[in-house]
Amino acid sequence: MSETADTVIRTMLDQTDGDIAAYLEACVHCGECAEACHFYLATQDPKYTPTYKLMPLVKAYKRHKAPLRSVKGMLGLLPAEVSEEELREWESLVYDSCTMCGRCTLVCPMGLDIAGTIRKMREGYSAAGIVPDGLRTARENVVKTGSPMGVTAKALKAQIARQEKETGLEIPLDKQGAEYLALFSSMEVMGYPEVIGAYARIFARAGIDWTISTEAYEATNIGVQIGDGPLARKLVARIVDAARKLGVRHVISPECGHAYGAIRWAGPNMLGETFPFEVIHIIELLDRLRAEGRLEIGEKDARRITLHDPCQIVRRGGLLKEPRRLLDDACADFVEMKGSGVTNLCCGGGGGVSANPRAEELKTQAFSCKKAQLDAIDGLKAVVVPCANCRGVFEDGLDALGGDYEVIGLSELVADTLKD
């Protein structure tokens, strides 16, 4: 066995805990999951069947870790060792064709968490350095500048200054003892800086004491997407340190699905501690403010608007009703997409897929499923996408496939409809 293969397999198996083992054991090869995966739906190519993407890990597990393997070994019933070619062949399946959306889990009669298992596989691949080029560049950027798009503190400050001018509000930077620390994703800072302005307007209205740290402003975690454990830990640690230093009580995760999962659910386990602050998603916070009557809505948005549920937020994050309550307040004509909520369809670009140029075409193909859902709504004008990454995918996809819908963030919508 080559050293690379050995590293991949060893790391993957190290990561295989009792839960993952149960998944690998329980799959009955019923094929239901294919019907859930947007990559299969869009291409009808059987290789995109979710459980098929796990094959190398299944084989390695059966050979090296599964109970009763010794008895099976005596009978010669163990699968062959996984070869490096096989692993490399699967690399594109593991990185390009899984957005870790978790939709397959819903339909699976055995409830397999394919997304979580894919993540473990990526750990193995990343440990051996088998990573798609696009993601590797992003990783280098992160190591250098702290952000996958190379957003430096200077660039951030420039964007903030612009937003201060636009809103006429002060945006506190590195404010010691603030109650809330807001994080953003690079995509927001560079592509949708009006989000920062929206925060400023909402928080000013709600009377929230907040700040942005120039040391830790980036919420996305490329380490999690690639499966690079040490890097992921480093990125989370950076946020935790900054939050400690500023003495905040809440850290706000931005409108970004993976970022939320990385800090809220995976973060404490990576660092091995429970954080001294609360991690709260911006949608959760807005909903809380709404409930407390601190968000007074003026004129509602009259357009026909629908909501895209980002997988990491609704399905794997548990925020289902919150965005809907906010939208009910902010929109006059809110309609649901078919299958919205926990069974929503992924945009096709999560889990690092959108950062991976090799997967571009596949991603657009997958987005066509999403677009069909949009097209099915009569007279639709805009779609609210509370995730900066999904938002980028929507814009690219609508660009490529044609489609005249405005794509907006939730905070901006809320900020725009606030009573003057």
Add this chain to the structure above:
Amino acid sequence: MLRQWMAGLTFALSVMLSAAFSVAPMVAPAQEANAPGSEAEAPATAPATDKPRPGTLEDILRRQQGLKLDPERLLRRPAPPAPIPLPPQLGTLGRQSDADLWRALKSGAYARPSSDTASGKLMQTAGEEWRRLRREVILKYAPWLPAGVLGLLVLFYLIRGRIRIRGGRSGRTIPRFSMSHRIAHWFLASVFILMAISGLMILIGRPVLLPLLGHEVHSVLLSAALQGHNLFGPVFILALLIAIVRFMRGNFFQWADVKWILRGGGMLGVHAPAHHYNFGEKTWYWIVVFVGLGMAATGLLLEFPWLVETLLYHQLATILHALGAVVMIAVALGHIYIGSIGMEGALDSMLKGEVDENWAREHHDLWYEQVTGKKAVHGGGGDDTPPPAAAAEQT
């Protein structure tokens, strides 16, 4: 071309089948009709008497219970037939032989019963007739039908070999059968095979298996076959109904089928047109529908005999069930052959749901044109004509 020939064979078999079916119902009643004085015929041969009659056991019981008699029913009951005189009884001098007496009884001589609760017939011969028909006609000849077809197929394969796709595969495929079509098909196919094997064991186990296996093994096997056949019968009906519904679309005869027949299914060297299904396939479908439903009906009667009381129907059911079975098995053999080893590319449609474009153009040109929007160009019959793929691509 030979493919069409095969389909022609299918057709021929279907004709044989319908012939068998129109004859079969006549055979069994004929036995009955020959015996004069069967219940159905009684009123015609014997004039009704209007003398008051004592009632049947049932009438007596009703009377005893103080219930009112149903005069309608009493009137409707056929009057006892006029007795046919028996030959003089055997006298002390032996004027008459026993044989004469029995013969007379068998041919329907009536006794003079003390009451007319019995129909008056002394000897019921339908069972014996049925047994003889079953043993001496059905068992003797029917199994040769599938065996013969099998032989023909082997011969055909040896002479002609596999029918290849003219011009080879194009590599491009057209979807032909959806997942639900395939499930419906294989569901029916697998149950059909089980039913066919167990049914054949029941039908010809005694002449064929018994000498080979001996009584002990044979009886075990047959007990198992019977259980299996009875158990899978209802599953077969379910599968049959699903398949009938699923495949109904496109299986009605169309104008192109007439042309197909006129051109001898392609045997005359001219191309025979076909839609999604050709004439042979459609015929097979309707055989499955009608013979299949016939098998289902007769099978139900055999499995649940209390459904009908008349003995005649049960006898008829066994005969028809056996005839239908051999016909279906025979035609199915042809179907299996042409769908698998007999023709390149045919199995794809049921296994993968997709067929090669060249296959579709060759065998189902009208359908091909409809789904692809291309014109089907035919090679004109000679195997050495250039593959029509190029021509089709230009359009």
Add this chain to the structure above:
Amino acid sequence: MGLVEFIEGPAFWFALAVFVAGALWRFVGIIRIGHKPDLAPPKGSAGWGWIRGNLRHFFPRGLFAERTWMHVLGGYAFHLGLFAVMFFAAPHVDFIRERLIGVGWPALPRWGFIIAAEIAFAGLIVLWVRRFSDPVMRLISDWDDHVGSWLTFLVMLTGCLALERAHVSLRALHMGLVELWLIYFPFSRLMHAFTFMLSRGATGASYGRKGMTL
């Protein structure tokens, strides 16, 4: 000891022992791999999630079932039918009472058995047909899937053939196949009959912690 006595005596006990020991070993083995405690502050209960996950996945979601209803129906038919036949066929109840645990329960009447068996067969055949005719299924199926299906089919079939209870040899044939099935079980995917709890539970628990009511 004749072949029949052997099959119905020692061979059965051996197979049963392999089944129990193997299945237990594997089940416990999976649990014993264990996992690290989750330090993220929970939003809901993992325990309830475990239970809810287990129950929720018994039922298909409408959105997907629309697309695969034939398969879903087949799956239900087979599993429910098999369950009924396995535990409520009169000969099985007798067998369990007389030879295994000493207590029995009401058995299905003959017609009930037949209906259950028909349903199970219909379902199994549908599942099996799908396995070889659907491109996805062909890609992901391995020999274990096929052996498991066939073995189960043969066990069911021989069981029904022996229904008359007239021939000892048919019963022994059924028993022999059951023994093969029992021995094969813990080493194969048939184990999903037990492991489903673990995988559904793992997902359910993690969802439960996140406060999701799926």
